Amino acid sequence: MDAITTYLNLPITNPTWIFFLVLCVILFAPMIFSKLHIPHLIGMILAGVLIGENGFNLLARDASFELFGKVGIYFIMFLAGLEMDLQNLKNNRARGFIFGFFTTIIPFAFGFIAGYFFLDYSIPASLLLACIFASHTLVAYPIVGRYGLGKSPAVTISVVATMGALLFALLFLAGISGTVKGNNDVWFWLLFVGKFAVYIFGMFFLLPKLIRVFFRKNSEPVIQFTFTLAVVFLAAASAEFCGLEGILGAFLAGLVLNRFVPNTSPLMNRIEFVGNALFIPYFLIGVGMLVNVSPLFHEGKALAVVAIMVVASTLSKYFAALISRKVFKMSQNEGVMMFGLTEAHAAGALAMVMVGVNLEIEPGVPLMNSAVLDGVVMMILISCIISSIATDQAAKRIKVASEGSGKTERRDSTARDDEKILIPINEPGNIETLMSTAFMMRNQKLKRGLICLNIINDADVNDKTQAHSRECLDLATKFATAADVPIQTQTRLAVNFVTATIHALKENDASELLIGLHRKRHQGDSFLGQFAQGLIDGMSRQLIVVNLNTPANTIRKIVVAVPEKAEYEKGFYRWINRIARMAEDLGCQIEFYATETTGNLIMRYMRERHKSVRGEYEILYSWNDFPALRHELSPDHLLVVVTARKGSISYQKSFAKLPQQLQKEFAHVSLMLIYPDQQEKNNEVNLFSDPHHHDAATGNTLVGRWLSKWIGELG
DSSP: OHHHHHHTTOSBOOHHHHHHHHHHHHHHHHHHHHHTTOOHHHHHHHHHHHHSTTTTOOBOOOHHHHHHHHHHHHHHHHHHHHSOOHHHHHHHHHHHHHHHHHHHHHHHHHHHHIIIIISOOOHHHHHHHHHHHHOOOOTTHHHHHHTTOTTOHHHHHHHHHHHHHHHHHHHHHHHHHHHHHTOOSHHHHHHHHHHHHHHHHIIIIIHHHHHHHHHHHOOOHHHHHHHHHHHHHHHHHHHHHTTSOHHHHHHHHHHHHGGGSOTTSHHHHHHHHHIIIIIHHHHHHHHHHHOOOHHHHHOHHHHHHHHHHHHHHHHHHHHHHHHHHHHHTOOHHHHHHHHHHHHOOOHHHHHHHHHHHHOEEETTEESSOHHHHHHHHHHHHHHHHHHHHHHHHHHHHHHHHHHHTTHHHHHHHHHHOOOOEEEEOOOHHHHHHHHHHHHHHSOGGGTOOEEEEEEEEGGGOSHHHHHHHHHHHHHHHHHHHHTTOOEEEEEEEESOHHHHHHHHHHHTTOSEEEEEOOOOOSTTOOSSHHHHHHHHHHOOSEEEEEEOSSOGGGOOEEEEEOOTTGGGSTTHHHHHHHHHHHHHHHTOEEEEEEOHHHHHHHHHHHHHHOTTSOEEEEEOOOGGGGGGGGGGOOTTEEEEEEOOOTTSTTOOGGGGGHHHHHHHHSTTSEEEEEEOOOOSOOTTGGGOOBTTTEETTTTEEHHHHHHHHHHHHHO
16 A cells, blocks of 8 residues: 555645545545435545545645634534524523533543543543543534424524533633643633633624624625624634634624524525535545544554443433433434434544643653544544434434424415515615515425516617616526525516506416515605505505615514504415514514504414514504604614505505605614505415404404304394
């Protein structure tokens, strides 16, 4: 083998060929190992073993693997925080802390016993090994993301437990290091606590303000992406400065950015794409390149060390997951998921064992020798394999179980949900607002695209107007492609824009229309403009008029004003779904202002269909109190006004002066007007009903049904 590597001039040192070979591994490893039914994460690690200096010696683990590997593990932790459902986190934080306690204490005890009694390590070395066992890394988290289970309670509990275990291990590691170095005094811990307090204050109080200001003033995609990565590495570097691990800072950066990066946004799509396509595979390959299996075949003691480490660490994590599952009364699949996510040891274990190798008890005598390093690296490989297999199997079963339960209900819901959003676009300045709003409102499970319509005045057709039309549609296509949303574009020639839009609505069988607020151009124009007013008067399907004064991802609260008897409108549940999806994507709170009857019905529906959304309602006794809502709003709030057309059940005479009220009282906030669907046939209405109070499908009260039955008996 040495002669071959010398003849071929291996390992490869040319940067171009290094990057080409890594890309080939990233490309072909998942394809090859998928044929063997092996998770692609394991494939990446095993590929790293083969091409590394302990395998075929094709590549050396140079500075590029150090750099990209660190970026990769940061991406894993960052995505874990970024994709987390904050409401789910709030609901499961207690269970997360309990599981974190079990998955820290039990492995810690196993690690100390294994090191001190079975491997004959010193007490400091055994304690350091216990810290390695207690910590773990979310190596298998990309599997969770691939199955779309990021919001599963088992995943949330595991992520919270991971942060708790890592923090405990790092604190204990700092104590061991300080003791060995002889500087573990009161001032050391006071300084550590002070730096940690300043770090937390900066992360959760100062950084969000900076992020909000930046996103308000910068909408360029490349700049936003670069800024996001800068925030991640700032958080990671600051964590290391405080004596913590960078992966903890990357996770906290994900939590802070969670509300600023909606799941359906182009920015989220770019972050996931870059991380999963390059940085995370680079990290996994780099982990594999560390593995050296040769000592296992030449040194019997090395094999025993690895066996003891693997068995002790795996059993301890398994018992912690098993006990927690029993305490929380969770399913077996969820327990396996918790075990899989907390089994892998990678970045934290490497950092800790390197501390042990570099620490010297006496001059020239390290706390841990190279044999321990080889054993820990082998433990990392085997734990990552076990973690990937367990997580993959659990994710499959949880996905199948979730699709099997309530399958009929979801199939009926999907069949009845006629969602098809039509967006007329004629002004480039409105396109980003309209597209981002549609991304958040659409039902991702239906996988239906958006329809973007551009209308050209038939009397003004020339090269300039046609170029303007292409510009608008190309821009809309660009936004949709960046967010991975299907789109259909159409151009129409017409004399009357309102008539052409209504015809397009009918021809495409669109469920609703999403338009931007009229930008006043001529003196005497109304607040809504002739186009919007014409659509209000000429169509009966849902119409949404939106005007955002601030980027959607900086909205902190959605305030919804609902008129009396809104529940009797045919499109009542349609607009609730749209607003709830927006709030879920933005991670913000919804506050409904409605009558007691309407508010209770809305909240019951929200609890049934949108459990993860933080929603509450305040009583709005009369629509005359609506202007007073201006005192409850700030520039980073979105005001949603649910109104009605003339002749509808919930229409009030005061709606006639609504445009003037909005222009005068609410010019400082982002605004959305909703004219609910009034068609006789509304497919979403039957998705929910309240048999105890109100028949949502027919709009009849209990008294009305009793009267109908009584009249029928008289007949």
